[in-house]
Amino acid sequence: MAQTITFSRNVFLPLTNVCANACGYCSFKSPVRDGCVMPESEVLATLRRGSEFGCTEALFTFGERPENEPGFGQHIEKIGYPDILSYCMAMSRAAIDLGMLPHTNAGILTYEEMERLRTVNASMGLMLETTAEVPAHRHSPGKDPAVRIQMIADAGKLKIPFTTGLLLGVGETAADREESLMVIRDLQKQYGHIQEVIIQNFCPKPGTEMADTPGATANSIRETLIMAAEILPKSISIQIPPNLADASALLSCGVRDLGGVSPVTIDYINPEHPWPALDALRGIASGYELRERLCVYPQYCNAEWVSPELLPLVQSLSKQTYDL
Incomplete structure (x- = not known):
């Protein structure tokens, strides 16, 4: 029986590019200016289009702590929030x-903020990136490894x-990559909430x-995937982004997921790397059983892990997707 490779059909919504961090590799961040918040009309139109294309995940992103940037508050207040x-x-x-x-990646959030957001989010995310102190993060307080580890624990x-x-x-x-994977492993052993780990290569x-700066080599990506498969519990799905690496050549290294792929929106973090069309995704996963999933994995589709406001929709979609 062929191994299963999963993906999520999503729509990508960057609510703002304003960010308090200034990472050395990032082109997502933009200054505070008119139009720095995605208009509500555009968000709603994109959501409707995503629904028409059968998307099951709404991926919300915004720069970390945009309110810390002078002048941002007036732009969010202007649209009524x-x-x-x-x-x-x-x-x-x-x-x-x-x-x-909904699935939100918003950078560092407090325990109380995540508690609020949990009521209307099926899942959330935060890249650990690395436990190492690297020059690329010297202007990014939110990239302090201890702060990110604490949020994942929360x-x-x-x-x-x-x-x-x-x-x-x-x-x-x-060695830093190994340490990062061991930290994630230990968090999973303690809390059991990590459903997937992305092994993502930086693209200049x-x-x-x-x-x-040259990006990660194909060999280093492969070695890290193999290391991840050895270190991480089997309950965690290892993901490789199919628009950033030659995923078809890496699936045999322990990869079980191709992440979120949108038939509607671009990858706003890496706009120069378009997502493969869904038909192309089948070619990438040739020899494997390609299966669509939700942003919340089957073992979490219950009242212990999903808020009452979201549970009916999660249960309905999980019946269609997972036959639960």
Whole structure:
């Protein structure tokens, strides 16, 4: 029987690119200016389009702590919300009304903020990236490894199905990657909430501090995937982004998931790397059984892990997707 490779059909919604961090490799961050918040009309139109294309996941992102950037508050207040988290919650409810499950990647959130967001999010995520102190993060307080580890632990305490991962090629060593994977392993043993780990290769972007830094080699990606398969519990699905690496050549290294792929929106973090069309995804997974999944994995589709507001939709979609 062929091994199963999964993916999620999603719609990607960057609510703002304003961010308090300034990572050496990032081209996502933008200054505070008119139009720095995605208009509600555009969010709703994109959600409706996603629903028409059968998307089951609404992926919300925004820069970390945008309110810390001078002048941002007036832009979010202009569209009728006191802060970006309130806006994200409102748009999450709009996604739920259209039959999609919200998943939010928002950088560092407090325990209390995640507790609020959990009511309308089926899952959440935060890339650990690395436990190493690297120059690429010297202007990014939110990339302090201890702060990120604490947030992942808090998500576990709150029973939030969670995604994390490593970013390869940003100045870390092979030993750092091993340590990062062991930290994730230990968090999973304690809380059991990590459903997937992304092994993502850094891609150099023009105009950034690291524009001339070579990305992770194919060999280092392969070695890290093999290491992840050896270190991480089997309950965690290992993911490789099919638009950033030659996924078809890496599936045999312990990969079980191709992440979120959108038939509607681009990858706003890596816009120069388009997602493969769903037909192309089948070619990438040739020799494997390609199966669609939700942003919340089967073992978490219950009242212990899903809020009462979301549980009916999760149960309905899990019957269609997982036959639960």
